Amino acid sequence: MKKAVCQLAVCVLSAWGATAVHAQDIKIGYTADQSASGVAELGIAGRWGFEAAIEDINKAGGIMGRKVVGVVRDDQGTPPKAIQTVQELIDSEKVSGIVGPANSGNALAWLHIPQQKKVPVVVPIGTATEITTRYAKESQNYLYRISMVDREQVSLLGAYAVKASKDKKIAILADSTGYGQGGIKDATEILALHGVKPVAVEKYGPKDTDMTSQLNKIKAAGADTVIIYGIADGAAQVLRSMEKINYLPITLGTWGNLSSLFPKMAGAKLSEHLIMAASTTEDTSAKTKALGQRVRVNFPTLTTFPCAAQAYDSVMLLAAAMKQANSTDGEKVAAALDNLGKTEGVIKTYDKPFSKASHEGLGVSDFYLARWKDGGVVRFEDDIYKSIKPADLKK
Template identity: 90%
Template structure:
């Protein structure tokens, strides 16, 4: 029933937005899973950050004096539906830019469409490296990102692990999906840059509920620090298994663990044991706190705040590029994105965030560590984190 309601709400609001649009309005599309998979929580958070940015742009006079209309679509977590929504946004709704999606796999399924149609896209959630590099050798690459690239967040986790581990005995535990196996590769390479070889590398199935066998091997290898590479439900099972074998090493994980699935499945006490990478948290600044309060009006159970902040900033950068180009023409907007003047975002003030060869608006130097505290995610800082220097963040 909840899924049906969510579909109706997204569809109804998307239709309302289109019906209210006039010929002179500038349309920006948003597409992400908001109903069908474990990533839907991220997509919903991003959607309300997207809506907040459009509201602020219109309050400030719009773009070139024209009202901005957001066109929202739910890709339901599947590549075929994601392809359909992007085609609809570009061909039927005539959007001038797109923000989305949440799933990297969905993005990789439809990137060719805006690239061919010359429609700028800013990805606010998906982290797969190839999203912004697939068309890097083309005369113009139309794919940009304000999110945490997989290897970049591993750079932060790896640097922390090397400093935190007493004897540099670090283990990697990842799920057996492509995501997890890519994480093993990245984490192993990052640790090697620090002159460290993992004492153990173990895998688990995405539906496994007992990881005691893998953890016993890691424990026997003497690891005092473990990097988990998987999404929230798998990490929750790892934490529960750690408790079973009475083994609680320093435990690090990726930003997918911001999902409320982690405390729901592991319990709040165990969830607080995991240290995560994040681009921002609600308690970072007055601007992030204010956006969090606005998003909670529509999404009271918000836990994936970075998705809201990243989507908000993605819209702001698209709007700033259109203003700078004094046009919604895709080529001109893309060129403006690559030479963008200072633009105020929620995460930071962006000063030429993109270039012809770099379409990543955030880097490891922008990231933080975070931790669950009860039902909220807060910024995490200890003496180890404070001791990290830019030279430690190897990539």
Template identity: 65%
Template sequence: MLFTQGTRKLLAAALGALSFTAFAQDIRIGFNADQSGTGAAELGVAARHGFDLAIEDINKAGGIGGRKLVGLIRDDTGQPPKSIQNMTELIDSEKVVAVIGPTNSGNALAWLHIPQQKKIPVIGPVATATDITRRYASEPQNYIFRVSMVDREQVSLLVAYAVKATKNQKIAFIADTTGFGQQGTKDLTEVLALHGQKPVAVEKFGPKDTDMTSQLAKIRDSGADTVIVYGLADANAQLLRSMEKINYLPTTLGTWGNMSTPLLNIAGKKLAEHIIFATSTAEDSNPRAIALAARVRERYPQMPTFVAAAQSYDSVMLLASAIRKAGSTDGEKVAAVLDSGVPDTQGVVKLYKAPFSKANHDALSVNDFHLARWKDGKVTTYVDAVSKSLTPADFKK
């Protein structure tokens, strides 16, 4: 087919317009997390708030290369089949360039192969299972990243504190009977051994149990003055109530799941203050956290766990920095930038300087964590003489 010079000019103009339209298309980012189905749903809700506000801030600043970010939200209800379905839909049908999520570690482990095969970067702002970022570590490109607490890293902090806090060198563990709790017990035992100690008692409880007095009586009789508990917030609230029943309130430590409001609602405000837990940030940790918490509470007065909002906000900011540097939304190019050195990015938790590398896809480590507790109905930073004395040399992994 022959075209006249005028036709060729019109065609070129049309193609140029088409090219500009393609460039100007929105950048679609998926969010897939439990927001309604399990005891961890509060974390997913909070993460969605952080996700939304980060996108809003990026778009207010002009987007990325003039392109607006659009978030596509999916609730997986805490169920692996639903989470798998959501990932498939987001990647294949919605054509997202990356995904933020999930809430539950089990869901992540069920679908990691999908973004890995499709070359779609994922940044996890909540799920803590150590293996999530390591499953594909030996692949030429690992597409799974995380800005969240990591189980083994939390244990490192909790045990370091326990070893210095105990007055009689008697530390005990109690954990739920789920895979989460039993893996936690394994990690606790191994890390405590690195400090040259063994637990004086190790007890279990069912995740739906409401009376743990018999297990706690055994721990009390072992002489333990410090107890580390590994369970979700609702069960841990029942544990605190059981401690109160037998008038045994040792130094009690736990993981970041204790920031969920079931602990507060079931145990009550005063008793909930007894447990000290690991976190990456709290509402009062720094000026950025204070500002984000105020924004979230303005829109969502019943804001759940703030730390998940902060980590999700930071996840989006790091993704945006990588896309800018890559000059592309191609998953392979974006993941390569995340690996090779995403530009310095100010987040809520911290200033991220090359947070990822080929060998490490976790942006946060025990050196970024600190202790917190409930105080007057809010999660606040916890500081005492023991926490002030902790140094990186105390963190054994």
């Protein structure tokens, strides 16, 4: 997978032509892994959504009559490189805003830089809760997000699990990384808000390929619904292990399973068994369908469409704030983001998406369920999902 992603990234990177930049142009930066890990697939999708938004802004006359230029950097999936790319964008390129990254760990490594230098950032992919809360008590927080926050994903998955399980026998199976352990904490706390205690909580190593031991314990506990908290390769191994022991309970997972790695490892038919959280899918509306078609021109193997849509909307919100502030000054743009008027996006029409108290532009009420079908990701709705009410989405 890594080799394939790297080869794809080389093709993408080679397609980036040099852009003539003039002193009056407004620069917006994009930084994400686009070559070095499984997350690169998400970063590449986000990159093309970012470019599509800039193209649309310029077609509509730019910002304050000025052309917008996107400056793209590949952070190669590592914190040191990610820090370097952000420093380059701010100090050398003089960007007026940043969209990125894909990896939460990279974001957490460099958040202090734009915060200190007063450059607004909209994160379109990374989901770690702390990204937008670390500087929440400062006089101005410069970190915003249009993505799926971990706990809010679990809020939707938990609501579905409680309604889907006949006897409220729900189990949690997560990888042993910080990501997975955070998921156990969130899922356990959210189920408790529903008055449900998991019948089993099991862990697996991120490199494990056989989870039958953990699954036999979960099966023995009587679980008819399992929430998996891990990235695509681990979740695929879980489903393969389920198949080995002829145990296929209702199975729920997070949006990381949108990666093409999941169906490649689990197999096309088995991958359809997993129900995932998503912020949008290509088949949601005419707007999402159109953006998907545009992104596929540059990224034919796109499966992580929400990353493209979230990056597109991130740029649109930054641009709207600059227009509202009539300025590219970071303090003024951030103040405008905190009190932004209606802005058309691909995912939705945003109306005051941020405030001083919250820099999350999407919440659980915006999220959907999705699943793999015929090699692509489609929106999923059944009678259980349709029965979920706002009061069921506990956080």
